[in-house]
Amino acid sequence: MEGRGAADPKPPAEEKLLSSRALVLTGYGGYEKLKLQVKTMKPPRLQPGEVMVRLRACGLNFAELLGKQGLYELLPAPPVVMGMEGSGVVEAVAEDVKDRKVGDRVIAVNRCDMWQELVVLPAKRTYPMPEGMSFEEAAAIPINYLTAYMMLFEMANLRPGKSVLIHMAAGGVGTAATQLCQTVQDVTVFGTASASKHETISQGGVTHPIDYRTKDYVAEIRKISPKGVDIVLDPLGGSDTHKGYNLLKPLGMLIAFGAANCVTGQKKNLLAVAKTWYHQLSLNTLKLMQHNKAISGFHLGYITDEELYDGTIFKLLELYKQGKIKPRIDSCYHFEEVADAMKRMHERQNIGKKSLKCDETARHDKPDFFFFYSFLFFRGDHEVPN
Numbered sequence: 001m002e003g004r005g006a007a008d009p010k011p012p013a014e015e016k017l018l019s020s021r022a023l024v025l026t027g028y029g030g031y032e033k034l035k036l037q038v039k040t041m042k043p044p045r046l047q048p049g050e051v052m053v054r055l056r057a058c059g060l061n062f063a064e065l066l067g068k069q070g071l072y073e074l075l076p077a078p079p080v081v082m083g084m085e086g087s088g089v090v091e092a093v094a095e096d097v098k099d100r101k102v103g104d105r106v107i108a109v110n111r112c113d114m115w116q117e118l119v120v121l122p123a124k125r126t127y128p129m130p131e132g133m134s135f136e137e138a139a140a141i142p143i144n145y146l147t148a149y150m151m152l153f154e155m156a157n158l159r160p161g162k163s164v165l166i167h168m169a170a171g172g173v174g175t176a177a178t179q180l181c182q183t184v185q186d187v188t189v190f191g192t193a194s195a196s197k198h199e200t201i202s203q204g205g206v207t208h209p210i211d212y213r214t215k216d217y218v219a220e221i222r223k224i225s226p227k228g229v230d231i232v233l234d235p236l237g238g239s240d241t242h243k244g245y246n247l248l249k250p251l252g253m254l255i256a257f258g259a260a261n262c263v264t265g266q267k268k269n270l271l272a273v274a275k276t277w278y279h280q281l282s283l284n285t286l287k288l289m290q291h292n293k294a295i296s297g298f299h300l301g302y303i304t305d306e307e308l309y310d311g312t313i314f315k316l317l318e319l320y321k322q323g324k325i326k327p328r329i330d331s332c333y334h335f336e337e338v339a340d341a342m343k344r345m346h347e348r349q350n351i352g353k354k355s356l357k358c359d360e361t362a363r364h365d366k367p368d369f370f371f372f373y374s375f376l377f378f379r380g381d382h383e384v385p386n
């Protein structure tokens with residue numbers, strides 16, 4: 001062959017750039033710290049075992065309220081994309097990934113990074129969605145239901161005839177725990193929630209809804225069950241842990257799994273944090289022996305046993321297929337409306353799960369709600385023009 005051009009390999013076809021919107025926490029503080037940014041990126045080169053998922057919905061959890069205030073220790077420092085769960089469609093798979101394919105509808109979990117449209121993560125952190133499950137439902141399963149399931153069944157060994165006190169019973173974990181209690185015969189559920197939610201949570205399976213905002217919930221429970229309860233799920237911390245412990249029947253168990261009492265609004269309240277910390281329950285083992293009670297702690301973020309994690313998700317998906325659990329979606333907000341979504345939690349209005357929608361159309365609904373900032377994104381290397 002003659003001539004230079006003939007021997008040259010073809011110039012590479014121009015790679016189509018991908019665009020992905022992400023909600024970035026730019027610092028600790030109020031809602032203004034969350035910025036919606038548009039990333040433009042080359043199609044990422046997937047590492048072995050990875051998939052790329054175009055998310056359609058993400059879950060909003062109490063952990064993100066804490067994270068925004070710098071109170072969630074597992075969240076990397078800002079700037080960071082929050083979000084621990086989502087659902088969407090597989091858009092690319094690494095060569096060695098055989099059990100996921102492009103087009104699969106999956107649930108996806110990660111320590112953070114999920115409040116964006118495109119996410120790259122290990123295929124083993126994705127789970128096929130059952131037929132008929134909506135993206136909002138799928139994004140509502142992992143954190144709330146894993147937490148509720150592991151506490152009720154792995155730790156507290158819930159059995160027929162037992163009684164359970166569920167705080168924040170109308171919230172994400174609360175509604176999940178209530179549904180899971182219904183899978184066991186004759187379980188009595190005491191549920192604390194704001195009064196306006198009582199009818200709904202009663203229909204959802206709470207036997208005795210209690211308005212903790214206007215009534216002494218300990219006295220209310222004692223009126224119905226003078227001996228107390230078998231299991232207390234405590235997401236509040238501080239003085240409520242003492243109350244929960246005192247409410248336990250002999251051989252009962254309290255599981256501490258949160259410190260919602262630290263949160264009073266969108267910004268960090270150091271007094272509330274100090275008060276919750278100061279009133280922590282502190283006991284020695286001798287006292288536990290004398291009281292015949294158990295205290296346990298639970299934090300899903302520190303569950304590193306993949307078999308336990310995956311096995312529990314599959315059990316939950318099976319329960320979903322059998323119609324025994326169904327996430328209650330309180331509301332679905334577009335990325336632009338994340339402040340409204342968080343506000344709804346802070347103002348204690350939600351009944352069930354709050355989701356964030358990732359679809360593109362949202363960009364045009366409320367274009368000026370956040371400051372849009374485009375930048376070029378290459379994996380691990382952010383280049384910000386101008």
Ligand SMILES: NC(=O)c1ccc[n+]([C@@H]2O[C@H](COP(=O)([O-])OP(=O)(O)OC[C@H]3O[C@@H](n4cnc5c(N)ncnc54)[C@H](OP(=O)(O)O)[C@@H]3O)[C@@H](O)[C@H]2O)c1
Nearest residue numbers: 061062171172173193194235257258260298299300348349
């Ligand atoms: N350890 C873990 O692995 C783990 C995992 C998931 C969640 N959690 C914990 O579980 C709890 C519930 O989480 P979630 O995501 O399901 O949230 P959520 O219950 O949906 O949170 C909002 C609801 O909680 C109630 N609430 C009580 N105290 C509140 C406060 N200080 N600020 C705002 N709302 C308050 C309000 O309802 P009412 O007024 O009607 O009660 C509000 O509507 C949180 O403490 C969270 O940190 C722990």
